[in-house]
Amino acid sequence: MLLVSLTFCPAAVTRAQPTDRAPDTMQARLRACQPCHGRQGEGTNNDYFPRLAGKPAGYLMNQLVAFRDGRRRYPPMNYLLEYQSDSFLQKIAEYFAALRPPPAQQTATDVGSAVLARGRSLVTDGDQARGVPACSGCHGPKLTGMEPGIPGLVGLHKSYISAQLGAFRYGTRTAAEPDCMQLVAASLTETDVTAVAAWLASVPIPPDPSPVPKGTLQMPLGCGSEPN
Amino acid sequence: MRTRWTLSLPILLAGWLLAGLSAAARADDQALVTKGEYLARAGDCIACHTNPGGALFAGGLAMATPFGTIYSSNITPDPKTGIGSWTADDFYGVMHAGRFPDGGLIYPAMPFGSYTKVTRADSDAIFAYLRSVPPVRQPNRPHDLRFPFNNRQLILGWRTLFFQEGEYQPDSTKSVEWNRGAYLVGGLGHCAMCHSPINALGGSSESQAFEGGLIPMQNWYAPSLTSNKEAGLGEWNIDEIVGLLRNGVSHRGAVYGPMAEVTFNSLQYLNDADVRAMAIYLKSLGEGTPPGAEVSSVPSPESSLLLSFGQTVYQTHCASCHAADGRGMPPEYPPLAGNPSIQMESSVNPVRMVLNGGFPPGTAGNAMPYGMPPFAQTLSDDEVAAVVTYIRAAWGNRGSPVSSRQANELRIAPLD
Numbered sequence: 222m223l224l225v226s227l228t229f230c231p232a233a234v235t236r237a238q239p240t241d242r243a244p245d246t247m248q249a250r251l252r253a254c255q256p257c258h259g260r261q262g263e264g265t266n267n268d269y270f271p272r273l274a275g276k277p278a279g280y281l282m283n284q285l286v287a288f289r290d291g292r293r294r295y296p297p298m299n300y301l302l303e304y305q306s307d308s309f310l311q312k313i314a315e316y317f318a319a320l321r322p323p324p325a326q327q328t329a330t331d332v333g334s335a336v337l338a339r340g341r342s343l344v345t346d347g348d349q350a351r352g353v354p355a356c357s358g359c360h361g362p363k364l365t366g367m368e369p370g371i372p373g374l375v376g377l378h379k380s381y382i383s384a385q386l387g388a389f390r391y392g393t394r395t396a397a398e399p400d401c402m403q404l405v406a407a408s409l410t411e412t413d414v415t416a417v418a419a420w421l422a423s424v425p426i427p428p429d430p431s432p433v434p435k436g437t438l439q440m441p442l443g444c445g446s447e448p449n
Numbered sequence: 450m451r452t453r454w455t456l457s458l459p460i461l462l463a464g465w466l467l468a469g470l471s472a473a474a475r476a477d478d479q480a481l482v483t484k485g486e487y488l489a490r491a492g493d494c495i496a497c498h499t500n501p502g503g504a505l506f507a508g509g510l511a512m513a514t515p516f517g518t519i520y521s522s523n524i525t526p527d528p529k530t531g532i533g534s535w536t537a538d539d540f541y542g543v544m545h546a547g548r549f550p551d552g553g554l555i556y557p558a559m560p561f562g563s564y565t566k567v568t569r570a571d572s573d574a575i576f577a578y579l580r581s582v583p584p585v586r587q588p589n590r591p592h593d594l595r596f597p598f599n600n601r602q603l604i605l606g607w608r609t610l611f612f613q614e615g616e617y618q619p620d621s622t623k624s625v626e627w628n629r630g631a632y633l634v635g636g637l638g639h640c641a642m643c644h645s646p647i648n649a650l651g652g653s654s655e656s657q658a659f660e661g662g663l664i665p666m667q668n669w670y671a672p673s674l675t676s677n678k679e680a681g682l683g684e685w686n687i688d689e690i691v692g693l694l695r696n697g698v699s700h701r702g703a704v705y706g707p708m709a710e711v712t713f714n715s716l717q718y719l720n721d722a723d724v725r726a727m728a729i730y731l732k733s734l735g736e737g738t739p740p741g742a743e744v745s746s747v748p749s750p751e752s753s754l755l756l757s758f759g760q761t762v763y764q765t766h767c768a769s770c771h772a773a774d775g776r777g778m779p780p781e782y783p784p785l786a787g788n789p790s791i792q793m794e795s796s797v798n799p800v801r802m803v804l805n806g807g808f809p810p811g812t813a814g815n816a817m818p819y820g821m822p823p824f825a826q827t828l829s830d831d832e833v834a835a836v837v838t839y840i841r842a843a844w845g846n847r848g849s850p851v852s853s854r855q856a857n858e859l860r861i862a863p864l865d
Contacts, residue, residue: 241772242781243770243781243782243819247817249819250820252819252820252822253806253807253822254820256822256824256826256827257823257826267826289501290502291501292502296863296865297805299864301806302808303709304710304713304811305810306811308816309811309816309817309818
């Protein structure tokens with residue numbers, strides 16, 4: 222009965238009645254991000270959507286601009302950002318970079334200990350013989366990234382990490398030249414990618430997930446996204 | 450000494466005169482370029498002739514049409530690959546008659562059916578501006594059209610049916626503002642390209658101008674500008690229309706889909722007088738049309754089940770922004786009650802907004818917009834159909850029900 226009256230009462234709306242205003246906050250503006258990236262950018266249980274909270278603002282800005290301009294392709298992201306200004310994208314990047322939500326629950330690993338050990342070895346030491354640099358050489362000893370352009374690798378899903386490494390390797394995801402991640406990804410085998418992704422996804426987020434300051438690490442190769 | 454004075458004085462005077470004249474000419478040129486830049490914004494040339502992230506006006510943007518893919522052309526002043534060798538007459542021929550300088554026929558993806566209304570003076574100003582942008586050497590990419598549409602002679606038939614050449618003729622019974630609005634909406638604004646029904650031949654007839662239509666390939670519905678059941682603005686006040694067009698948001702609703710592009714690239718740059726003139730003209734198009742059916746067409750018991758299911762979905766996912774009574778928190782979270790965009794005969798747009806979400810464009814007047822989440826991965830087809838049916842029928846809204854099949858079909862609608 223209530224429904225019927227709601228439904229068929231003509232002109233139920235008069236414009237003179239005041240309505241609430243939306244909160245003047247970034248969170249209220251960015252509800253569009255929540256279904257995929259979580260309420261506080263902590264990520265969700267979906268395998269392909271990354272955590273955003275605490276990643277360096279420079280990295281997030283590079284990705285936002287690349288999505289807007291179509292250089293990084295993912296239609297739902299390209300569509301949402303298509304008509305936004307640099308200044309708004311910068312504010313979005315700074316908003317997520319500053320968030321420190323409790324970590325989302327990590328999914329249990331589904332690979333064997335030998336694979337995890339191989340992943341750990343590649344991430345922390347690289348493979349000198351094949352010229353594969355250690356991930357931690359640029360992404361930090363705690364893998365929380367480096368200001369301004371290098372993202373943290375903890376708190377991400379295995380499928381997301383392997384999909385990104387694959388995209389770098391086949392050139393569907395690119396970054397500013399010199400595109401160091403393209404070189405690194407090209408030097409990895411399929412087995413390496415599986416091992417690296419599985420181990421990274423199993424690493425717990427440290428209590429302080431902040432990236433290390435700019436210039437903290439002597440990077441083993443040049444990256445256009447992290448000018449020295 | 451005296452002789453030198455007598456000789457040099459006239460030369461000196463002539464020199465001053467010439468210097469003064471050329472300075473004035475330079476100022477005139479600059480004023481013309483500035484005027485042309487403004488008019489090019491009004492015509493939204495950039496939307497098609499610039500690839501996102503690419504060089505300004507170098508073209509190459511792929512545009513999917515029902516007949517194949519068309520690539521926009523390079524309109525920078527590069528003499529080999531752009532329009533650097535054209536004259537103002539050549540440019541006017543394109544705008545006014547839809548013909549290349551060699552007489553060749555232009556595909557009507559270029560809105561010369563609207564641009565023909567542009568005055569010669571405005572065409573010349575746009576041309577002067579295009580001459581002033583950096584030349585870019587980028588050869589035009591050939592169109593990829595299916596047989597028989599790859600035969601340009603077919604355009605002759607299209608032109609006979611749908612093209613009426615001629616500059617805008619003011620209506621002396623209307624105000625100066627109304628006429629300026631009609632000139633901008635019908636000419637450079639080329640609004641009829643989307644807001645008129647498109648038939649199987651890719652044409653729209655003058656008699657159905659602004660009556661709304663589904664935009665081919667994009668799967669967004671461009672609402673009628675003449676019917677108050679749709680986007681007809683007859684019941685809006687002028688400030689609300691100005692806000693919607695220029696800022697992208699208003700207390701009545703927000704722009705979304707392809708219209709967000711128009712506000713972002715074109716309308717936000719227009720001056721107050723021109724947007725106001727467009728608003729006056731658009732309001733007049735909607736005035737005097739009936740507001741639509743008295744009641745919603747969802748009266749059956751099955752529909753009531755659908756509605757109560759839809760109301761549950763609404764309370765869970767939508768009411769925190771759009772409010773339980775559908776009044777929203779305008780202008781940030783638009784109202785759904787009484788919002789014509791929700792109730793149109795075509796349910797394509799509300800279904801797509803639920804599936805894809807979206808941000809209004811970031812404009813000078815609304816630099817940090819509030820976005821709507823996409824619900825494609827959260828809601829099932831049944832839930833999408835129920836909630837869209839609910840918002841189309843609740844609070845006195847008068848839309849028709851939506852099926853889960855319709856919701857499902859729009860999941861694959863292109864996002865670019």
